[in-house]
Amino acid sequence: MNASNAPIPQAPDSAGPGESWISALFDDALDETERAALKGWIDAPDTARRWREYALIGDAMRGDARPTGDFMVRMHERLAVEPTLLAPMRPTTPRRQQAYWLAAAATVAAIAWTVLDAVPEDPGAAQLARAPAGDGPMPAAFTPETGESEYAHYLAAHQDFAHAIVLPPQDMLFTPVSMLEAHR
Amino acid sequence: MRAALALATLATVAHAEAPLPGSEGAAWLQRMADASRQLAYEGVFVLSQGDRIQTLMVANRPSGNGKESRLVIMDGQLREVRCQHSESISLVSDGAVTQFEQRSGTRHFPDLLPGNAAALAEWYALRLSGKDRVGGHDCQRVDLVPKDRYRWGYQLCVDKKTALPLKAVVVNESGQPMMQYAFAEVRIGSLPRPAPLQPAATTIRATPGDVVDVRQLPPGFERVAAMKRPLPNQAGEVEHWVFSDGLTHVSLFLKPSERPVAAVKGNSVRGMMNLLTRQVGRYQATVVGDAPWPTVERIATGLIER
Numbered sequence: 001m002n003a004s005n006a007p008i009p010q011a012p013d014s015a016g017p018g019e020s021w022i023s024a025l026f027d028d029a030l031d032e033t034e035r036a037a038l039k040g041w042i043d044a045p046d047t048a049r050r051w052r053e054y055a056l057i058g059d060a061m062r063g064d065a066r067p068t069g070d071f072m073v074r075m076h077e078r079l080a081v082e083p084t085l086l087a088p089m090r091p092t093t094p095r096r097q098q099a100y101w102l103a104a105a106a107t108v109a110a111i112a113w114t115v116l117d118a119v120p121e122d123p124g125a126a127q128l129a130r131a132p133a134g135d136g137p138m139p140a141a142f143t144p145e146t147g148e149s150e151y152a153h154y155l156a157a158h159q160d161f162a163h164a165i166v167l168p169p170q171d172m173l174f175t176p177v178s179m180l181e182a183h184r
Numbered sequence: 185m186r187a188a189l190a191l192a193t194l195a196t197v198a199h200a201e202a203p204l205p206g207s208e209g210a211a212w213l214q215r216m217a218d219a220s221r222q223l224a225y226e227g228v229f230v231l232s233q234g235d236r237i238q239t240l241m242v243a244n245r246p247s248g249n250g251k252e253s254r255l256v257i258m259d260g261q262l263r264e265v266r267c268q269h270s271e272s273i274s275l276v277s278d279g280a281v282t283q284f285e286q287r288s289g290t291r292h293f294p295d296l297l298p299g300n301a302a303a304l305a306e307w308y309a310l311r312l313s314g315k316d317r318v319g320g321h322d323c324q325r326v327d328l329v330p331k332d333r334y335r336w337g338y339q340l341c342v343d344k345k346t347a348l349p350l351k352a353v354v355v356n357e358s359g360q361p362m363m364q365y366a367f368a369e370v371r372i373g374s375l376p377r378p379a380p381l382q383p384a385a386t387t388i389r390a391t392p393g394d395v396v397d398v399r400q401l402p403p404g405f406e407r408v409a410a411m412k413r414p415l416p417n418q419a420g421e422v423e424h425w426v427f428s429d430g431l432t433h434v435s436l437f438l439k440p441s442e443r444p445v446a447a448v449k450g451n452s453v454r455g456m457m458n459l460l461t462r463q464v465g466r467y468q469a470t471v472v473g474d475a476p477w478p479t480v481e482r483i484a485t486g487l488i489e490r
Contacts, residue, residue, distance in 0.1 A: 139445040139461050139468055151450065151459065153415040154472055158435040160272070161289040161409065161426045162474045172457065174450045179462055179485070 201311055203329070209310035210302035212326060212347075216340065217301035219347040220244070220294045221251045227319065227370030228258075229293060233363050234454050242293065255292050265292060293365040294349040296338075298430035307331055307404045307429055308338075316341045318350040319367030328431075333357065334402035334479045335432045336456070346372060354456060357476070362456040395423065395438060396464050400486035402479050404429040427473075427483060434473030434483055441468035451477065465489025 151172065204212065224245040231238045238260075244253040250269035257263040262277040265287065272287035297304070308328040316323050323341040330337050337359070341351040351366040394410070409426040423438040445468055450459035458480040459472040464487045471484040 139441075139448060150415070150418060151461075151470070151472075153418070154435070154437050154459075154470055155457070157413065157415060157424060157437070158426075158433070158472050158474075160287040161291075161428070161433040161435065172450045172452050172459065174448050174459075177447045177449045177460075179447050 201313060203309040203311055206305050209308075210305040212310055213297060213301040213304050213308075213328075215347040216326070216342050216349055217295075217297035217299065219342070220297065220349060221299075222246050223346055223348055223372060225348060225370055225372045227367045229319075229365055229367045229370075231293070231363070231365050233456075239368075240293075244295070251290075251295070253290075253292070253295070267292075293352060294367075296349065296352060296431065298428075301430065304328070304430050307335060308431075313339075315344075316351075319370045321345075321350055321367075321370065321372075323350050332403065333476055334405070334482075335429060335475060336362070338431070343372070348372060354474075356455060362454050394490060395467060396469065396487050396489050398427075398436075398483060398486055399488060400482055401427060402429075402482055405432075405434070405479075405483075432473065432475045432479070434471060434475050434479060436483065436487075437470040437472070438464075438467045440466060460484040462487075 151174075155172070203209070221244070226241075226243040228239060228241050231240060239258040241256040241258055242253065244251055246252075247269065251267065252269075253265075253267045255265040255267075262275075264275040266273055266275070267287075267290040270290060272290045274285050274287050276285070291298075308330055311327040311329060313325040313327050316325055318341050322344045324344055326340045326342055328338040328340065337355040337357075339351075339353040339355060340349050342349050348370075350370065352364070353361045354363040355361055398407070405427045406429075407425055408428045409424075411424050412421040413424050414421050418439075420439070423436075425436040425438075427434045427436070441463060444463040445461070447460065447462040450461075450472075451457065457472065457474055458477045459470065460480055461468065461470040462484060463469070466489065469484065469487050471480050471487075473480050
């Protein structure tokens with residue numbers, strides 16, 4: 001870390017400089033002036049404790065030492081909640097698959113209306129009814145309890161004849177629809 | 185003089201965008217289809233769908249009356265498709281174990297057009313829409329514009345010398361891209377022999393007799409395959425039929441269903457794939473295809489148990 005060009009920040013509780021300065025100190029990235037300005041804070045007991053933790057983290061990450069006590073537990077807990085940053089990115093919405101059926105249920109009415117609207121254009125084709133509820137239990141292939149869904153295998157088998165590229169399952173949205181009486 | 189030049193330019197553009205006469209369009213279709221099978225080539229292409237991008241390697245060489253090809257997905261899980269004449273297998277590997285599975289189709293980009301591609305001229309109007317450069321090759325843009333609402337449009341760019349498709353964009357009725365293939369680089373010429381096919385673990389059998397009737401098919405579509413096949417995590421076999429106009433494919437899966445199930449509609453986020461599952465007599469029928477919704481709906485709602 002190179003913090004030597006920045007003014008020394010104070011922690012919100014005024015107990016001492018911020019965490020980045022401990023890191024800069026640990027990395028030997030401070031010049032003499034900065035070290036002098038921090039002298040009182042460096043000698044404080046709390047700084048010594050945080051310094052030891054930095055040393056332990058460095059050793060543990062390199063595999064040079066196996067710290068005792070609850071340090072490793074606490075470190076792993078902290079690491080577990082830290083995001084893995086691969087590249088700077090904006091926050092993203094949760095993956096669609098997790099809320100799949102919720103989203104599908106919310107759009108039932110709109111889609112059913114769309115289908116019905118298509119009927120007069122092609123009397124030989126569209127035969128779905130307005131009622132959003134299904135006629136029976138949901139097919140096993142499309143229930144959220146099935147885990148690895150059957151439809152993914154249908155899509156994979158279909159790709160034998162199409163483009164040989166299998167679409168990831170989360171790309172599909174499903175909606176219960178009703179068939180007209182004549183087609184049940 | 186300037187006005188005359190402008191008029192001449194306008195006339196050229198208008199001519200370029202006018203649909204080709206039927207016979208000329210058919211000739212273009214056939215030339216592009218033959219090039220993708222009869223030429224030897226090797227290259228890397230990119231498949232993009234919305235915000236997703238996949239990189240694939242493809243190699244092809246003519247073999248007798250057919251072709252031998254290899255398609256390798258270069259991102260994510262190791263997956264490969266090998267085609268030899270009318271046989272095809274896919275290989276999926278997790279690094280330690282490789283699974284082989286028999287496939288039924290032998291076509292993949294840039295081999296998207298059927299053997300009798302000229303017949304597609306009945307369902308698509310062809311337009312030459314300008315020049316471009318793809319994968320280091322000069323190419324001619326050729327648009328396949330559907331004549332009805334039962335198929336997607338295609339915008340191709342084909343190598344000026346060989347007519348090999350170098351780029352293909354699948355577009356919806358508004359002309360919006362839904363899926364796109366494009367070579368990043370391609371070498372057209374002689375190639376080493378592709379790896380031989382391995383014995384397949386999955387067997388696919390022809391169906392002995394139809395259990396349902398399809399009362400209505402979209403114009404130009406016909407059944408091109410019917411088989412029984414096992415699917416992962418499923419007891420017994422499912423019946424798999426395929427309908428196609430040569431370019432668009434729709435599958436029908438049939439399996440016995442002990443109790444009636446509700447109808448379910450599915451569509452991919454970007455709209456290219458559509459699906460409908462419904463009860464047909466004692467069977468659960470699932471119709472799925474890389475086709476507009478009216479195509480899937482028309483086939484699915486016309487099913488009746490024999």
